[in-house]
Amino acid sequence: MNGVPELLVLRLLSRQQMYGYELVRKIRLATGEAITLGEGVVYPVLHGLEQAGALKARRKAVKGRTRVYYSVTAKGKKRLDGLENHWDRIQKGVDSVPGSTANARQTV
Amino acid sequence: MRDKPFRDLQAQLLHGGVQLRHVSRIVAELQDHFCDLEEEILQGGATAEQASAQAAREMGDLQEIAAQWLAIPELKSFLYRWPWMTVVLRPLIMVSHAFVVPVLVAAERGSLIARWSLSGCLAAVFTGTLLFLLQWLYAGSPG
Numbered sequence: 001m002n003g004v005p006e007l008l009v010l011r012l013l014s015r016q017q018m019y020g021y022e023l024v025r026k027i028r029l030a031t032g033e034a035i036t037l038g039e040g041v042v043y044p045v046l047h048g049l050e051q052a053g054a055l056k057a058r059r060k061a062v063k064g065r066t067r068v069y070y071s072v073t074a075k076g077k078k079r080l081d082g083l084e085n086h087w088d089r090i091q092k093g094v095d096s097v098p099g100s101t102a103n104a105r106q107t108v
Numbered sequence: 109m110r111d112k113p114f115r116d117l118q119a120q121l122l123h124g125g126v127q128l129r130h131v132s133r134i135v136a137e138l139q140d141h142f143c144d145l146e147e148e149i150l151q152g153g154a155t156a157e158q159a160s161a162q163a164a165r166e167m168g169d170l171q172e173i174a175a176q177w178l179a180i181p182e183l184k185s186f187l188y189r190w191p192w193m194t195v196v197l198r199p200l201i202m203v204s205h206a207f208v209v210p211v212l213v214a215a216e217r218g219s220l221i222a223r224w225s226l227s228g229c230l231a232a233v234f235t236g237t238l239l240f241l242l243q244w245l246y247a248g249s250p251g
Binding site: 021024038041048067068 | 130133134137140166168173176179183
């Protein structure tokens with residue numbers, strides 16, 4: 001699962017800016033609850049990506065609360081491309097192993 | 109989960125060298141998240157106590173989460189990231205300041221210092237002359 005939270009966060013935030021709570025809900029929905037990150041786990045990922053310049057944070061006052069909205073920067077988009085390529089390679093590697101479902105489909 | 113776990117988290121992060129501005133934001137974001145979560149559970153029909161307990165469970169172990177923040181070096185204060193600076197460079201900078209600051213201050217306020225110095229010298233010459241005259245008059249007086 002190393003790198004998965006980062007990939008999910010960057011992919012979802014590349015579509016629209018979101019705050020932490022919203023993002024956790026979106027991850028649950030988007031992955032059909034296959035991946036459920038701990039509610040608090042997403043924040044260190046967000047802050048780490050922000051420090052690396054991959055995300056930009058902006059405060060917004062909503063219903064008396066200050067929400068911190070995150071969006072992907074140009075650097076973040078590059079990082080997302082890199083992560084996606086990495087995961088594509090892994091997926092292809094796994095699929096090419098005899099006995100995998102994708103491999104079985106190809107051989108039929 | 110009320111304030112205590114968040115205060116503990118705050119203390120743990122500060123103790124670990126995370127900068128205060130980051131700590132404040134981390135705690136505020138987590139508290140907001142907790143409130144959102146609690147509200148959602150309450151809307152599902154749970155009691156306030158149940159909602160609080162479930163929200164705390166779903167938030168996860170804050171100590172474990174804190175460890176993830178402590179692993180991000182960029183969040184830590186400069187002296188925590190470069191501790192040798194405190195041992196080597198900081199004393200050097202302080203010592204150099206001991207010499208440089210008076211020179212810089214003197215250069216900036218040169219005219220004022222010159223005027224005060226001149227006044228001081230004139231006062232010393234005047235007092236010296238006066239004392240000399242008194243001494244001379246006393247020594248020259250009969251008896």
